Amino acid sequence: MEHKLRVIIKLNIDHASATVQITGCLTPRGCQALLPLIIRTQGLSRSLAVQVDLSHARHIDAEALHSLEAYSITGTVAADPHLRITSPAHLPTCPALKHSLNVL
Numbered sequence: 507m508e509h510k511l512r513v514i515i516k517l518n519i520d521h522a523s524a525t526v527q528i529t530g531c532l533t534p535r536g537c538q539a540l541l542p543l544i545i546r547t548q549g550l551s552r553s554l555a556v557q558v559d560l561s562h563a564r565h566i567d568a569e570a571l572h573s574l575e576a577y578s579i580t581g582t583v584a585a586d587p588h589l590r591i592t593s594p595a596h597l598p599t600c601p602a603l604k605h606s607l608n609v610l
Contacts, residue, residue, distance in 0.1 A: 511536035515547055523555040531565040531600065537573045560593040565600040
């Protein structure tokens with residue numbers, strides 16, 4: 507199955523905050539594509555509070571979430587207290603994987 511990363515970036519009109527909303531699949535490969543988008547969003551303003559919202563993601567790979575959390579702590583731009591990650595308590599499993607397990 508092909509995992510598709512779907513990203514919507516919402517910038518508050520007063521440029522005080524932005525939300526990077528994920529509605530697709532967050533995999534390690536997708537995380538590598540997501541990080542530059544987060545960095546570019548952070549670069550819009552020094553005081554911009556950026557929230558990465560994973561609450562509507564279709565599938566979240568634990569390894570990708572750990573990479574994202576590690577970035578939020580160390581950051582390649584700077585360790586930024588304005589970066590926050592919101593994720594569900596239980597990571598959603600890929601629907602294709604669920605389907606293949608039911609077929610077996």
